[in-house]
Amino acid sequence: FRVSHGSKAHVSWVYRCRSKVLVTLQEALRRRLQSQHAGLVYAMLLGDKSGLDPAMEAQFGAAGLLHVLAVSGMHVALIMGALFWVFSGFGARGSPGISSLIVLLAAGWGYTFLTGGGAAVVRAMISATWMWLGKYAFKRKQSLLHVLTGCAYIQLLLDPPCIEQMGFQLSYLAVFGIAWLHPKIINRLPLLSRPSLWLAENTSLTLSATLFTLPLLLWQFQSFPTWFLLGNLLLLPLFSLSVYLTLVCLLLASYATSIVACLFPCVVMLACGMAGLPLLSQAMAGISAGSL
16 A cells, blocks of 8 residues: 555654653653662553563563563553443443443553554454443443454454464463363352452463463473462552552642652552562572472
């Protein structure tokens, strides 16, 4: 296709706006956080690891926790879940209206554009668009396996070479494991208390995704973290709180500086906790190896 000069100018303007937004976010985090923590939080929000300490990145990889630093369906679920809660009247209405749903999906695709549109985040947004339009606009129930198959078809139709990307392969394998294995595990569980059910569900989700991505990970990297399950169970709550608090701080930075001043120390503590988890995981792996 031939692109006119006017179209090129519009595309260039859009990417300039994206760069300005990213630079503004990065500078806002660096003003409030130490460079090491700012790089970690920025990587968690947008998947850009350029400001992350290489040693910390290696520690996350060795502990099997590197997925939190690459934008994936988990990031989309957290951010879209928060926006969904806001657009549904903070949970009062139960579901958003059609106009709110359109704004919500537009915000999700805007976030996808900000992150660079990796295969995993595009898959997650196609899934969210498909499922939410089906559920709230057309009032139809969706099967996750059917949605996953449709998303793969659409994504390969629009960008066939993406099938060669590791993010595409791991994303679909993980979600397929969750869609197929996770319900089977949960349906076999007895009645549990709420804390026990939360622990069982998160353990099942982690195992379901890991078992289906394990062959590819072993083939590509010839290694596998021993303490991935414990690391993920400890990391996910810290990661979720950190993302939510950082978003609140960025949104209120120009309007409620006193609130932001109180919240950013919490972000620092969460970032310190997440930075320490890979070291804890490696230490436990070393203890296990020594005992053998």
